[in-house]
Amino acid sequence: MTAMTTVPAARQVRLFGPGALLRLVFAGLLGVLTEAAGIGLVGTATWMLVRAADQPPLAALAVAIAAVRGFALVKGGLRYAERLAGHDAVLRVLADLRTRAFSALAAPAGGAVTSAPAASPSAPVSSSAPASSSTPVSSSGDVPSSSGDVLSRVVSDVDGVQDAVLRGALPAGVAAVVGLAGVAGVAAVDPRAGLVLLAGLLVAGVLLPWAGHRRTAAPASAISTARGDLTTGTVDVVQGVAELVAYGALPAALADTADRSRRLAALEARSATVAAVVGGAAAMIPAAVAVWIAVLVDGRTAAAVLALVALSVGEVVVPLAAAAVRHAELRGGLRRVRELIATAAPAAAPSAALAAAPTGPVPASAAAPAAGGRAAMDRAAGGVAAGDVAPVGPLDTPVDLVLRGVTVRYRADLPPALVDVDLELPAGSRVAVVGASGSGKSTLLAVIAGRVPLAAGTVDGRPDGVEAWRVAGGVFADAHVFHTTVRDNLVLGRSGCQDADLVRALTDAGLPDYADRLDDIVGEDGGKLSGGQRQRLLLARALVAPPPVLLLDEPTEGLDPAAADAVLDTALQAAGARTVVVVTHRAAELSSFDRVVHVEGGRTG
Ligand SMILES: Nc1ncnc2c1ncn2[C@@H]1O[C@H](COP(=O)(O)OP(=O)(O)OP(=O)(O)O)[C@@H](O)[C@H]1O
Numbered sequence: 001m002t003a004m005t006t007v008p009a010a011r012q013v014r015l016f017g018p019g020a021l022l023r024l025v026f027a028g029l030l031g032v033l034t035e036a037a038g039i040g041l042v043g044t045a046t047w048m049l050v051r052a053a054d055q056p057p058l059a060a061l062a063v064a065i066a067a068v069r070g071f072a073l074v075k076g077g078l079r080y081a082e083r084l085a086g087h088d089a090v091l092r093v094l095a096d097l098r099t100r101a102f103s104a105l106a107a108p109a110g111g112a113v114t115s116a117p118a119a120s121p122s123a124p125v126s127s128s129a130p131a132s133s134s135t136p137v138s139s140s141g142d143v144p145s146s147s148g149d150v151l152s153r154v155v156s157d158v159d160g161v162q163d164a165v166l167r168g169a170l171p172a173g174v175a176a177v178v179g180l181a182g183v184a185g186v187a188a189v190d191p192r193a194g195l196v197l198l199a200g201l202l203v204a205g206v207l208l209p210w211a212g213h214r215r216t217a218a219p220a221s222a223i224s225t226a227r228g229d230l231t232t233g234t235v236d237v238v239q240g241v242a243e244l245v246a247y248g249a250l251p252a253a254l255a256d257t258a259d260r261s262r263r264l265a266a267l268e269a270r271s272a273t274v275a276a277v278v279g280g281a282a283a284m285i286p287a288a289v290a291v292w293i294a295v296l297v298d299g300r301t302a303a304a305v306l307a308l309v310a311l312s313v314g315e316v317v318v319p320l321a322a323a324a325v326r327h328a329e330l331r332g333g334l335r336r337v338r339e340l341i342a343t344a345a346p347a348a349a350p351s352a353a354l355a356a357a358p359t360g361p362v363p364a365s366a367a368a369p370a371a372g373g374r375a376a377m378d379r380a381a382g383g384v385a386a387g388d389v390a391p392v393g394p395l396d397t398p399v400d401l402v403l404r405g406v407t408v409r410y411r412a413d414l415p416p417a418l419v420d421v422d423l424e425l426p427a428g429s430r431v432a433v434v435g436a437s438g439s440g441k442s443t444l445l446a447v448i449a450g451r452v453p454l455a456a457g458t459v460d461g462r463p464d465g466v467e468a469w470r471v472a473g474g475v476f477a478d479a480h481v482f483h484t485t486v487r488d489n490l491v492l493g494r495s496g497c498q499d500a501d502l503v504r505a506l507t508d509a510g511l512p513d514y515a516d517r518l519d520d521i522v523g524e525d526g527g528k529l530s531g532g533q534r535q536r537l538l539l540a541r542a543l544v545a546p547p548p549v550l551l552l553d554e555p556t557e558g559l560d561p562a563a564a565d566a567v568l569d570t571a572l573q574a575a576g577a578r579t580v581v582v583v584t585h586r587a588a589e590l591s592s593f594d595r596v597v598h599v600e601g602g603r604t605g
Pocket residue numbers: 364368369370371410411417435436437438439440441442443444477
């Protein structure tokens with residue numbers, strides 16, 4: 001679906017049906033009555049106070065006293081009923097919208113928002129840029145840049161409808177009715193006072209809200225983009241924390257996220273300042289109108305009553321300036337909600353969408369953090385300052401590694417993933433690790449890299465194996481591709497990398513096509529790459545500055561046999577004198593190694 005087809009359909013999408021509209025009109029009517037009761041209360045009380053100054057008999061004030069009490073009681077009751085009716089109507093609208101938005105997201109065709117293309121993670125795609133066929137694209141090209149961004153935007157966009165109705169549409173409707181009725185009433189008593197009130201209402205209720213809306217529209221769109229950037233960056237850092245720690249890139253990534261956060265805060269501060277200025281100016285108008293009318297109108301009682309009635313009427317329109325600013329912030333969200341709902345297939349009822357959701361067991365990877373990520377987080381929690389995280393060791397320092405009696409247990413209630421494993425890795429050795437799926441191959445690599453805690457045993461004589469991760473690294477089963485450029489994915493925070501190093505690594509990894517596409521965005525977790533390209537990009541990252549012990553978990557997965565052989569040969573050559581440990585399922589590859597380690601049920605043989 002393209003912008004050309006989505007937008008007209010989106011315009012026809014109604015955020016709520018006639019039933020909800022009736023409820024909202026009812027809430028609005030209650031709002032008008034509430035304000036009328038308030039104005040009646042102020043007017044009557046003012047009249048009573050002015051009259052009381054002349055000390056008339058109490059009987060002359062009896063009706064006014066009863067009216068004041070009546071207005072006060074009725075106003076309280078009406079306000080309660082208005083809030084109840086308004087919130088009831090809006091919450092029903094929200095429940096319906098959430099269901100429709102979910103249906104649109106879950107719909108297998110026509111509305112699935114999976115990952116969205118973007119010209120850069122920090123800049124939304126332009127309307128002229130190609131868009132994925134399954135991504136709703138707004139007419140302004142305001143496209144979320146990752147699924148984390150999509151999710152956070154959908155949630156806040158839909159929730160924004162609550163604000164738009166309760167703080168925007170309803171008060172505006174009530175203010176329009178009360179304002180016009182107030183002007184008519186005041187003008188009936190004194191036409192000049194009516195004109196002054198009308199002028200005040202136009203300034204506070206139309207001019208200032210319009211100015212606030214105009215001043216906020218541009219920052220509001222920038223806020224939306226900045227918020228998406230922050231979400232995308234944060235999700236990427238969290239998902240890729242193991243890689244970032246392993247490559248010493250965590251401090252730079254955290255600094256970048258902090259920058260995004262600061263940019264968002266600055267934009268929000270600007271918007272809040274506009275809201276404060278127009279809101280403050282609007283709040284002064286009713287007082288100025290009241291003073292003017294008090295001076296203008298003849299007769300003490302009429303002047304006092306009209307001034308205070310005008311003040312009350314004016315106060316009804318004061319919130320509109322801030323509401324207009326808020327509307328400018330919400331406008332993009334409301335448009336996106338319409339566009340999202342417009343993408344849903346009409347037949348995709350919520351129950352059908354729910355029924356279509358997968359019901360199988362939750363994969364282990366979703367239920368528990370990946371070994372690498374977990375180990376990296378454990379390290380961080382153990383007090384290793386981000387700045388202390390050393391990049392992989394010197395390029396050509398040979399390293400012998402020895403594993404003794406290593407046992408790894410991911411969960412106490414499950415059998416260990418590795419049991420009493422001994423393994424010697426002399427410097428420069430070439431070792432293939434083979435075994436059935438789930439036998440423990442990836443866990444063995446994670447142990448060598450110090451990415452998983454040991455239940456028993458030692459790596460390099462240390463029970464925590466922590467030194468190993470300074471000298472061993474490479475491509476792991478849970479490796480993350482960051483939602484940024486090819487270049488940034490290869491460099492990953494390492495200083496001193498030249499483009500020539502990156503091009504060499506890409507060529508060695510069998511990805512020469514990307515040598516002149518270093519600025520291409522690869523998508524969320526490499527979503528814009530094929531499985532084989534993603535794997536080769538990870539291999540290239542490892543080959544940019546290979547550590548003394550290079551660990552490769554199925555580096556040729558997704559490649560055809562000929563390409564796999566070629567890539568492995570080149571990668572082994574590029575590794576030079578380093579130790580290389582490769583997990584592979586391909587028997588054809590085994591001849592490239594001087595040793596084959598078989599893993600079965602967590603034991604090596
Ligand atoms: N993070 C984890 N949490 C819990 N269990 C895990 C975790 N990672 C692996 N396991 C379990 O440990 C065992 C060994 O897993 P491992 O990934 O090392 O096997 P593998 O031989 O690499 O498998 P494959 O060839 O399918 O990648 C499996 O039973 C697996 O379910």
